[in-house]
Amino acid sequence: MPTIGAANEAGKKLAQQGGEGVQACSSCHGAQGGGNAAAGWPRLAGLNADYMAQQLTAMANGTRSNPIMAPIASALSEQQRGDVAEYFASLKPPTMAPGGEVDQKTLHRGETLAQRGDWQQGIPACTSCHGLQGQGVGVAFPSIAGQPATYLQNQIKAWQSGSRHNDPNGLMASVAKRLSDEDSQAVTAWFASLPAQPSNNVQ
Known part of the structure; x- marks a missing residue:
């Protein structure tokens, strides 16, 4: 098992550059994992690492249906899911809320x-x-x-x-x-x- 630092480096590379058969997470979720409110992409920065790894597994096995994420999650190994989850968990969430005007x-x-x-x-x-x-x-x-x-x-x-x-x-x-x-x-x-x-x- 790699150290947390190594996992973060591997996860950072996947998040920012992608990998074989995997586009960079940042292209949808933002460079700092803040999400995209207009598109409905979730914030990943600061989420629980084990939770994110579990969700990637769920999207790969179909217990969480997501046509966009399923092929990406399926292309990641269990180690890679853990690495990218550790990386996003280590990021500080954005300070500004994404909500628009609501009565x-x-x-x-x-x-x-x-x-x-x-x-x-x-x-x-x-x-x-x-x-x-x-x-x-x-x-x-x-x-x-x-x-x-x-x-x-x-x-x-x-x-x-x-x-x-x-x-x-x-x-x-x-x-x-x-x-x-x-x-x-x-x-x-x-x-x-x-x-x-x-x-x-x-x-």
């Missing part, structure tokens, strides 16, 4: 759902799993603060449709299916409005 009523509804949930609809507070500031908790619950709203909405739709089914015990699928389109837009807008938080990279 206060929508943001208020989103904050309520995120912090208190809606128990009449069987929806728990998002922060009970993803952390009080959406910073993520360990491997299972990623940082969602400062992620593009479009990206977060697309993931909710993926759980609703079943095209993504790699969540622990089907938890996100069950929550997603209880969210209306309006509530999905509200809660993702609220998380997108927050400054990005680095994940706890310790299991």
Whole structure:
């Protein structure tokens, strides 16, 4: 096994230059892993390394359907997935939130759902799993603060449709299916409005 430093160097090369059959991650996710809000590409900087490696494996084996990422993830070896995940985990998240202009009523509804949930609809507070500031908790619950709203909405739709089914015990699928389109837009807008938080990279 290479040292963390060597893994970061190998991961940096993949991220910035790509490799055989793999385009550079930075072409979509940004030079510093900040994502692309307009295109709906997620932030990778500061996410939990093991979580990212698991997601690459899920996209390679089809438990997380993503037509763009699947061939890229499949072309990476397990070692390379770990290397590039370690590299992005080491980067500092962007300080500016990517959210656009959203009306206060929508943001208020989103904050309520995120912090208190809606128990009449069987929806728990998002922060009970993803952390009080959406910073993520360990491997299972990623940082969602400062992620593009479009990206977060697309993931909710993926759980609703079943095209993504790699969540622990089907938890996100069950929550997603209880969210209306309006509530999905509200809660993702609220998380997108927050400054990005680095994940706890310790299991």
